[in-house]
Amino acid sequence: MLKDEKAVVVFSGGQDSTTCLFWAKEQFAEVVAVTFDYNQRHITEIECAKNITKELGIKHHILDMSLLNQLAPNALTRDDIAVKEGENGELPSTFVPGRNLLFMSFAGVLASQIGAKHIITGVCETDFSGYPDCRDIFVKSLNVTLNLSMDEQFVIHTPLMWLNKAETWKLADELGAFDFVREKTLTCYNGIVADGCGECPACKLRKKGLDDYLEERKGL
Numbered sequence: 001m002l003k004d005e006k007a008v009v010v011f012s013g014g015q016d017s018t019t020c021l022f023w024a025k026e027q028f029a030e031v032v033a034v035t036f037d038y039n040q041r042h043i044t045e046i047e048c049a050k051n052i053t054k055e056l057g058i059k060h061h062i063l064d065m066s067l068l069n070q071l072a073p074n075a076l077t078r079d080d081i082a083v084k085e086g087e088n089g090e091l092p093s094t095f096v097p098g099r100n101l102l103f104m105s106f107a108g109v110l111a112s113q114i115g116a117k118h119i120i121t122g123v124c125e126t127d128f129s130g131y132p133d134c135r136d137i138f139v140k141s142l143n144v145t146l147n148l149s150m151d152e153q154f155v156i157h158t159p160l161m162w163l164n165k166a167e168t169w170k171l172a173d174e175l176g177a178f179d180f181v182r183e184k185t186l187t188c189y190n191g192i193v194a195d196g197c198g199e200c201p202a203c204k205l206r207k208k209g210l211d212d213y214l215e216e217r218k219g220l
């Protein structure tokens with residue numbers, strides 16, 4: 001049904017967006033990836049994203065979003081701000097105010113320029129760290145706003161929205177991408193590819209999901 005259509009994947013080089021890239025390749029005739037450079041702590045993230053798209057033969061746009069870092073310094077962009085999980089209902093120090101709003105809006109501008117109707121993002125409400133801009137209601141609201149702002153009929157897809165991390169590994173496996181995602185993606189806040197540092201919140205979440213999924217797979 002969608003095989004003749006074009007899609008833009010918001011792509012960071014992490015587990016989630018790489019799984020989305022494989023998902024999109026199955027769904028759409030043409031897939032384009034867009035990565036936002038906001039002076040992330042680790043340039044490895046951009047390098048990782050470049051390598052993955054190159055290997056998969058996917059056209060890759062890297063857009064400069066250093067403005068975001070200028071406006072909202074946070075633990076992902078500054079070495080002197082520690083990565084801290086949110087406590088007592090506070091947002092974690094890795095939260096970047098407005099990030100997904102801006103990224104999705106620019107992805108919409110790109111989609112409009114290249115004639116793509118579909119936008120894919122790996123945001124997820126299930127395991128989310130308390131980020132308000134990963135919620136389903138936010139994405140649906142933004143979809144309406146983008147369509148109104150550009151007089152377009154975009155469809156934002158969130159294939160991971162209701163999956164936990166184990167289910168995201170399962171999806172990658174079903175897409176034939178389990179090893180690729182495990183070995184080539186970067187999730188770690190300390191910039192270590194694949195299984196990462198094992199210590200930061202992102203690594204812990206990724207590992208728990210992986211262990212749960214491997215346990216489940218053994219039982220099949």
Ligand code: ZN
Pocket residue numbers: 187188189190191196197198199200201202203204
């Ligand atoms: Zn880590």
